[in-house]
Amino acid sequence: MPTDMLANTALNLSQAPPFLAEGYVNLIARTRSGTVRCRVSVKTLEQMSRSADDPLEAFERNRPKIEAMFRKLFELGFFDEEGAITFSTVVRRDD
Numbered sequence: 136m137p138t139d140m141l142a143n144t145a146l147n148l149s150q151a152p153p154f155l156a157e158g159y160v161n162l163i164a165r166t167r168s169g170t171v172r173c174r175v176s177v178k179t180l181e182q183m184s185r186s187a188d189d190p191l192e193a194f195e196r197n198r199p200k201i202e203a204m205f206r207k208l209f210e211l212g213f214f215d216e217e218g219a220i221t222f223s224t225v226v227r228r229d230d
Contacts, residue, residue: 146209148173148202153194159221160194164205171214173205176223 151162151173159174180193183200194201201222208220215221 146171146173146206148205153191155190160190162205166209171209172217172219173209174219174221175201175204176221179223 145167147165148162151164153160153162155161155177158177160177160180161172161174163170164173175194177190180190180197183197184193186193204222205220208222213220
């Protein structure tokens with residue numbers, strides 16, 4: 136994403152290093168008003184990569200798609216009971 140577009144994005148994930156905790160790969164993203172935890176389940180990563188390899192490697196391979204989903208969920212206001220954005224379902228379409 137170009138830098139000028141990133142400045143206008145409400146959820147900034149560009150500098151967020153992923154870390155593994157409690158069955159999720161997590162990121163701490165910056166927002167205009169603070170931070171928000173974004174997480175994707177290891178099971179979802181296994182489905183996305185169609186293998187049970189290292190979750191952090193699977194995350195990095197799918198990072199653009201995952202970040203797009205985090206941004207969409209943020210824009211729609213979908214936060215879990217802990218105030219995090221959690222992505223734990225994969226819906227596949229036959230194209």
